[in-house]
Amino acid sequence: MKTVRDTGLLFHRYIVQMLRNPVWLVVGFSTPILYLVLFTPLLKSLPGVRGFPTGGVLQIFLPGILALLAFASGSSAGFGTIFELQSGLIERLRVTPASRFAILFGPLLSGLVTMTVFDAVVVAVGVGFGFHVHWAGLAVLTVLLWLLATLMGAFSTATALVTKEISAFAAVINGINLPILLLAGVLLPISLGPLWLRVLAHLNPLYYLVVAARSLAVGHIATAVVWQAFAVLVPLCVVVLAWATRVFRRAVA
Amino acid sequence: MDSIITTHELKKSFRSPRGSVDAVRGVSFDVARGEIFGFLGPNGAGKTTTLRMLTTLLPIDGGTAVVAGCDVAHRPKAVRARIGYVSQLGGADAMATGAENLVLQGRLYGGDLATVKARAEALMEILDLAEFAHRKVKTYSGGQRRRLDVALGIIHEPEVLFLDEPSTGLDPQNRANLWDHVRALRDRGTTIFLTTHYLEEADALCDRLVIMDHGEIVVEGTPRDLKRQVAGESVVLSLRDADGAGERASALLGAQPYVRELSDEGDQVRLYVEDGGEALPQILRLLDAEHIGVRSMHLSEPTLDDVFLRQTGRSLRDAGSGTGDEGRAA
Numbered sequence A: 001m002k003t004v005r006d007t008g009l010l011f012h013r014y015i016v017q018m019l020r021n022p023v024w025l026v027v028g029f030s031t032p033i034l035y036l037v038l039f040t041p042l043l044k045s046l047p048g049v050r051g052f053p054t055g056g057v058l059q060i061f062l063p064g065i066l067a068l069l070a071f072a073s074g075s076s077a078g079f080g081t082i083f084e085l086q087s088g089l090i091e092r093l094r095v096t097p098a099s100r101f102a103i104l105f106g107p108l109l110s111g112l113v114t115m116t117v118f119d120a121v122v123v124a125v126g127v128g129f130g131f132h133v134h135w136a137g138l139a140v141l142t143v144l145l146w147l148l149a150t151l152m153g154a155f156s157t158a159t160a161l162v163t164k165e166i167s168a169f170a171a172v173i174n175g176i177n178l179p180i181l182l183l184a185g186v187l188l189p190i191s192l193g194p195l196w197l198r199v200l201a202h203l204n205p206l207y208y209l210v211v212a213a214r215s216l217a218v219g220h221i222a223t224a225v226v227w228q229a230f231a232v233l234v235p236l237c238v239v240v241l242a243w244a245t246r247v248f249r250r251a252v253a
Numbered sequence B: 001m002d003s004i005i006t007t008h009e010l011k012k013s014f015r016s017p018r019g020s021v022d023a024v025r026g027v028s029f030d031v032a033r034g035e036i037f038g039f040l041g042p043n044g045a046g047k048t049t050t051l052r053m054l055t056t057l058l059p060i061d062g063g064t065a066v067v068a069g070c071d072v073a074h075r076p077k078a079v080r081a082r083i084g085y086v087s088q089l090g091g092a093d094a095m096a097t098g099a100e101n102l103v104l105q106g107r108l109y110g111g112d113l114a115t116v117k118a119r120a121e122a123l124m125e126i127l128d129l130a131e132f133a134h135r136k137v138k139t140y141s142g143g144q145r146r147r148l149d150v151a152l153g154i155i156h157e158p159e160v161l162f163l164d165e166p167s168t169g170l171d172p173q174n175r176a177n178l179w180d181h182v183r184a185l186r187d188r189g190t191t192i193f194l195t196t197h198y199l200e201e202a203d204a205l206c207d208r209l210v211i212m213d214h215g216e217i218v219v220e221g222t223p224r225d226l227k228r229q230v231a232g233e234s235v236v237l238s239l240r241d242a243d244g245a246g247e248r249a250s251a252l253l254g255a256q257p258y259v260r261e262l263s264d265e266g267d268q269v270r271l272y273v274e275d276g277g278e279a280l281p282q283i284l285r286l287l288d289a290e291h292i293g294v295r296s297m298h299l300s301e302p303t304l305d306d307v308f309l310r311q312t313g314r315s316l317r318d319a320g321s322g323t324g325d326e327g328r329a330a
Helices: A002-019 A022-043 A057-075 A077-086 A089-094 A100-129 A135-163 A166-182 A195-201 A205-217 A224-249 B047-054 B076-082 B098-108 B113-126 B142-154 B172-187 B199-205 B223-229 B245-254 B276-289 B304-312
Strands: B003-016 B019-032 B036-040 B062-067 B083-086 B160-164 B191-196 B208-213 B216-221 B233-239 B259-265 B268-273 B294-300
Touching (some): A002 A022, A002 B098, A022 A100, A057 A077, A057 A205, A077 A089, A077 A100, A077 A135, A077 A166, A100 A224, A135 A205, A135 A224, A205 A224, B003 B047, B003 B191, B019 B062, B019 B191, B019 B216, B036 B047, B047 B062, B047 B160, B047 B191, B098 B113, B142 B160, B172 B191, B199 B304, B208 B223, B216 B223, B216 B304, B233 B276
Parallel strands (some): B083 B160, B160 B191
Antiparallel strands (some): B003 B062, B233 B268, B233 B294, B259 B268
16 A cells, blocks of 8 residues: 555656657657658558468568567666766655655656657557557557566666666666567567578567567467467566566665 | 663674774753754764664664654654654755745645645745745755755744754855754754764754764763863863974973863963963963963863863864764665
């Protein structure tokens, strides 16, 4: 109960702060739109190529963009944490009796809300380009995206608390992000690649989400890939949240 | 003594690439309810580390600490509910208004909205912040911001308020203003625990203090008692540098019966004498006879720096060019 209340209080703080910083919002909105407008035209000739899944180009590409958004929104959470460490805010919060989980999850929750709004805009613009909406599939996909953003957000926040300064944090996060994104087939399906790449991708949690997202985007919900995505993301999310809460509980800062 | 903080053999060491560093080496002290208690020492002495252990921010490696009736290691949550803490950085949210900061803080301590709002308003009135209550913190001056930090630390009416280097970065006027507020807080019943490396601050503000150096308590007492230990007054002689004037003067003056203690600091000689007024003419006559040129000479009441110097053999002003980031590593 107290955890819920504290999470609500901190969520409110972060949401208000985000709305007070419109520049950040504009940048956040423009990135996915740029992908849609400037990258989609390159894909027009791909259907029919061996390994390319059936279905419209946007049914393949747009779920990838949504996955990318969730991944990026989560993994950038730690930049804010570094700033708050250096301004003393984290320490100020840690010395109050506020729930440690709430101190971690309050900001992540505000990130989830913003991300969901971005997602809605991306889908709306996508529809303009010819994306076909399958509502049930989209709803399940939204849950998967929340899981991913929470997982990455908790990981990024805890990494920030451990590294404590911006250069070390950026090195770790950037070093991890690129291989994960490339090995997930966010922009182009991994199925286009050679066998070794396809095998390697199975070690990457994000890969499962991207494959499931493409299945859900064409309305296939009760499929093995969707279950696999949940089976990978739910336990991972629980473990990383527990670890990050522990990092908050122990001495950092 | 009705103690609100009691520590026994408190210890903390940090691992560093060059091995283990003992930041706090067995510190024991008591703070009485309702007093302003200070930790004075150079940077790196272990003051902040001790304070961070008492405020539950750092795990305790050895020994025990009881704050407001609760054991810090075993009941950190209970301790948090009873204490307020203002770090060196403050930690106010620059993009939010002062009032918003206070309301969030009060609610995180479990207060309901109406109570917290009323309390925030009253505090901003007391701390001369009322007219800035609804401005964003980023527009505050250094002094206003520091007062807001203090307000954040006492929004829940804690029994003990911890202040870490409270006046760092403040100009003299704002510093004096902050001291007034801290004293007023003490007069309303809050116990204050503060760390400082400013002699003047420890002297002017603290009811009792300990001097800390290299992770250990060097001496403890009221500022008055501590200064009284350094007998008499001190005379500081600045000499014209001519063929070992300092050494010759030291040898000469050290042999005089009215000189209790003497330290040769290069072209300066510091003497401790019983009665400065009586000693000054004698010293001048003596040096004149030996043709030792005196550039200047002044008499001063003992300061806490004299106490530190006596206990550690170093001046607090020169000591601890240390790491400056004590307590950051964890």
